[in-house]
Amino acid sequence: MILEMKVPSPGESIKEVEIATWLVQDGDYVEKDQAIAEVDSDKATLELPAEASGIITLKAEEGDAVAVGAVVCLIDTSAAKPSGDAPKAEVKPVAEAPKAEAPKAEEKKVAPAPEKTYATQAPSPAARKILDEKNIQPSDIVGSGKGGRITKDDAVNATPSMGTPTGGSRGSERTKLSMLRRKVAERLVSAKNETAMLTTFNEVNLTNVNKLRTEFKDAFKDKHGLGLGFMSFFTKAVTRALQLYPDVNSMIDGDHKIAYDFCDISVAVSGPKGLMVPVVRNAETLSFRGIEAEIKRLAIRARDGQITVDDMTGGTFTISNGGVFGSMLSTPIINPPQSGILGMHNIIERPIAVNGQVVIAPMMYVALSYDHRIIDGRESVGFLVAVKEGLENPTELLMDNNPKKALEL
Template identity: 55%
Template sequence: MIIEIKIPTPGESITEVELGKWLVEDGDTVDKDQEIAEIESDKATLTLVASEAGKIKIQVGEGEAVPVGAIACTIDTEAGDVQLSAVKKEKAGTPEIEEKPAETKAVKEKTGSDQPKVKTTAVAQKMMEENNLSVDDIIRGLQRIGKKEVEAVLHLPEETKSSFVSKPAAFSREEKREKMSLLRRKLSERLVSVKNETAMLTTFNEVDMSRVMEIRKQYQTKFVEQHGFKLGFMSFFTKAVAMAMQFHPTVNSMIDGDEVLTPDFVDVGIAVQTPKGLMVPIVRNVESKSIPSIELEIKELAEKARNKMISVEELTGGTFTITNGGTFGSLLSTPIINPPQSAILGMHNIVDRPVAVDGQVVIRPMMYVALSYDHRVIDGKDSVGFLVKLKELLEHPERLLTNGKTPEALLLEL
């Protein structure tokens, strides 16, 4: 029976995809539910799965653009059954006692080929054989290298030493050329359009991360026991962003034709670096979620993105974006807006720096934060005020429970 494997639809608005890479060869026998290919759209990389076991026949080449619903390959289930049954019969007809020597021999041959080329004296070789030891066993048994061992190598003949002493890499002028993926091409187009079509500015501030770090250190063990995962920094920033927007709602706005759209909800995109490029999964309705639920959702979405299991729906939408260059050691940067959004927050590396506190110079863990925004929608007053409020919430994280107000203000109903 011939089964047709068709290109699935990644999302409602997508009519064409690119077959990025085949994970099997033409004519291979595949298992049911085995991943056989990677499909790239302009938003995500998805996986094509074999619906049945059998012999595969590929009909679309790598890098080809194909419409949704087109046949990518076929699977001959009968050919697969014949081959699998033949293997089973062969195994069933072979006595178990005959398999073990063959297996042992294969292991020995592999071990021998993988062993490093080490000169062994006849006496040492005999002792190794008598005690059933290999060259690898002897090397692993050496706990340290001392002066005696180094001098032994230095006094070897030059022709012997040259066979294993590492040499500087040869000078190279080679180049590697590969086609850009559909995802990266689309990302490039969007980034260029942002630079050309928005009035983008960036404003900066710095945050003392002492209190957030103290909370993580003090409650991390209990948090893991209670929730089953670690507490990170991103959930604090995500929650603080949503609360700061209550005071500066235009940061959550976007241009829609000749109108400015300002949602009541806050859907935050979290930029995640994957092997296929940058992806931005969306955490929806952040304003109504707790920090543990935000942390869990970020963790799950990031894992899905890196494992190519994320759906287009989980990448679509968003009213604001956070990107964390600090994970790669960035001290300061100007992030670029993710359209049609009007602003993006850039987090950076936490560095101990001298700062003035109450007239004293003290060392504090400081982070620079950057807000890139579209000046057509967001005025300077709101962009600067948003970062100031964000700084206030992160330096006093208990205010995340009081809608950004101080306990004194709540007490006095101010």
């Protein structure tokens, strides 16, 4: 029996996918549920599992755009599984036929090169002075004087060489962008062109966050099997600030504003196929443990290529942590149709003034990019100040003055 395998729908709005990589070859025997291909949609890269066991016949090439529901391969389910490698037939060498002598090409007459003399590429005294000032070697210039001598005019008109290849590699490679990368590029350009995007900055003293992590991270790890990272503190600070400034948690739909009473936080993570932005649902209701567990789950799915369209659909606000790559300061781009994104950066110990004294503190620059069409300066600055306050006073503002209870210890 020949089974036709069709492209399943990765999501409601997706009409087409692209064959990124075939994981099997034409004529291979495949097992049921074995991953046979990776397909790119405009939202994620997904694995295509075999629907049955048998011999596979491919019907699409890598890089082909295929409509959802189209046949991409055939599986002969009646084919028996090979028990082992069949013995290869002995190949006898075949005597090589004598090659016919190629006809000699008609010799072309080449004009003789001009005879070199002692004057060839020898600069005149005036030319020598000019070349020395320009740091140009006489061997890099063709002289126009008698016998190839370099004249003053040759030296005046000479320009320094921009460099000559000296045996190093100068190759290049042209590869097609994946459908996911093309969609990301399209969305980023759209966000720049279709929103009135501005960015406001602030800095955060993370001394108190570091103290809490140092004091409780071991107990947190022992109790929950999770690391107590910065993302849970930032997510808690962001959800608190979003509730204080709800316009930052809203978005534009035509002539209307859609405001949300929940905080679905998109968290930008780096996966093998590029940037992924899975969503932590109802983050305002989650504890520190719940946030750390959900972020870990989504990060593992992104790393293993198991992230789904549903994991990345929605989101009312985004947090992007460029600090893990060493970024000191940046202006993150809004993740449409959202209206705001918070950029985290690296933590640097810097001297700051505290109560009239200079102290060294772990400081981080934070940036809020926002759509000025719906968020005014008062809301944007107030939101970022609220995030700063939550991170600088975490025990009071994020833990209700009870860190052990907040961390479920």
